[in-house]
Amino acid sequence: MTPSVMDEGAVAKSVRGRRLRARLTPYTLLFPGGIWLAIFFVVPMFAMLVLSMSPGDIVHGFTPDFSWQSFHDAYIYGIQTYQTQIIRSLIYGVVSTVLQIAIAYPIAYWLAFRAGSRKTTYLFLLLLPFFVSFVLRTQSWQFMLRDDGIVLSPLKSLHLLPQNYHVLATTTAVIGGLTYNYLPFMILPIYVALERVDPRLIEASYDLYASKIAAFRRIILPLSLPGIFAGVVITFVPVVSDYVNAQILGGTSNTMVGNVIQNQYLINQNYPVASGLSFTLMALLLIGIFAYARALGTEDVLEATAR
């Protein structure tokens, strides 16, 4: 063995080692996130998928068999029995999201362009109520809107409203609750998007004889679309699967699919149907979000949400 050969071998080894490391770098970087996803997303999802195909009961256990029958019992039975609630949830989701955009956009616009030096104070005030628990706030609405409560009772005694008029246990109450509870999650992304609009662009548009409306329509609105998109993605999914508002503010014909899933899990202990309904809902939501992304012309949903 000559010294030169030895050198050559050592060099090859170190090059190989470096290249190996270089090739592994992306995976190493991916590792923490990957583990996170695996433990908190992939594994539970997978467990739920298997559970949806496992007939049985709580006493004898649920054993996966992946048969057509168990698919039918979990998915087709679930969808057939609870299609009203699924459709209702989607409608509530769409209506509430549209309302949220309508309310959130002017607020975010005002905060971004008009609030001046007190901007942070206003933002803080906006978020202040949301430091209180979501359930407590909903419960307080229930207290406020009681049939003989502090809002309706005076109106009734003035004969402005009929005696049996009620707000609770109506669709309006549930959609109102949903809109109220998720509003900040719509305001914030829109605000961030508007905040980033370069004022010089707006000035430039005025220099080019754009009217205020034209400047809004052709400069500000398009530049804030990613914010709206992010807001919709963040709020639509939880709104559709919400069960607290329907439970507290709703009546007998406002049950949402979230309530059904909760009941099937916790009350009936029918895990397969509950998992089946969860997957059905998830599929519908994914389809909805992607259809929305296509309609908005956003090429890549992931890219848009990352912005």
Next chain:
Amino acid sequence: MSDFLKDPTLLRGLTSRRMGRRGMLKAAGATAAGLGLAACGVKGKAVTPAAPDAAAKFWAGKVGKGHVNFANWPLYMDPKKPELAKFTKDTGITVTYTEPINDLPTFFAKIQPQLAAHQSIGYDLMVITNGIQFKDCVELGYFAPLDHSKLVNFTKNVAPKYTQEAYDKGNVYSVPWASGITGIAYNPKYVTTPPTSLQDLKNPKYKGKVGMFSDIEEIGVFAMLAVGANPETSTPDDWHKAANWLKEQKDSGAVRKYYDQGYADALSSGDIWICQAWSGDIFQENVSNGSDLKFVVPSEGGTLWTDNMTIPITADNPVDAQTLMDFFYDPAIAASLAEYINYITPVPGAQDVIKTDAAAATGDDKAFLDSLSSSPLVFPSADDYKKLHYYRDFANAAEQHSYSAIFEPIVTS
């Protein structure tokens, strides 16, 4: 061309098929899938009926630690808890009293995973109603078998009826806390003609102002009585008829909401005018809120249920829990409890204690205690019992499933 490109290993690296990141993730996914498949499914554990020596085995070597964690329903004890104070004074055992049980299915779903894993649920004594979950707990072996040699007061003072209940004959796992009646409650401010029949829950006069229970056993019994079936011996045919009655009621817009708790509050505030209710709740709502709600047992009959003290098999302090169980069978304590909660006490001797108390009391207190000692809601007569029915006792899981499948969609609509 730089030197390192001459390296043959690099050339091989550049030309051979590499596994992309996507491929790697796919492979990882497939591996996870394989592992997952093997680990999924939820295990059940049906146990054979308790062996005669099960209790002896369970209690062997167990000693008192001086503390009990007691899980009960809301509105089930005087908030000042005089009984527990006396217990601590007499025995030195401290009690942490909590009210985590709002409805049984949800409570069961919460404790079930821990019990299945043989872990402590943090409670030593819990009050479970006869019915589906009670049965599940027995079948899954979640209840500790009781040591009757330590239940001295119970043996001496319990009403014979309560040792023969079908759901736990001989009190192997449970002793009653209280029984109650499900009937109709109404707010006389809005409902001027006192309701007598279950059909009043469908009365168009009260459209949108009727409250029903969300518990499928509770609404099931009422609907079966309304269509003239006997709940205890009902058939699936009766269930369908009953479900139709409930559907009609709902579709007519009569029902405001299906409640678990919170109905008493809604009734006194006027959100609902008439509802399905538990006898003692209405009494306590009147006492604590000064409301004037009324309670009737419908002419078709009412529901009778029994809430039972049980010890979870994984309890940290079973000995102290059993001591507390027995303590509530002292007639003086049972009377004190009944005076506040106004539910049926399993201790008949409490009636004499209340009568003695009444004789010693004056004014309003006397009137109250007199009415309590003769109240059919606390001390029902044999005739009263005839009008009351238990929930349907399901022979097996399949039967219970078909019952749930019929009634569940009505409540979640």
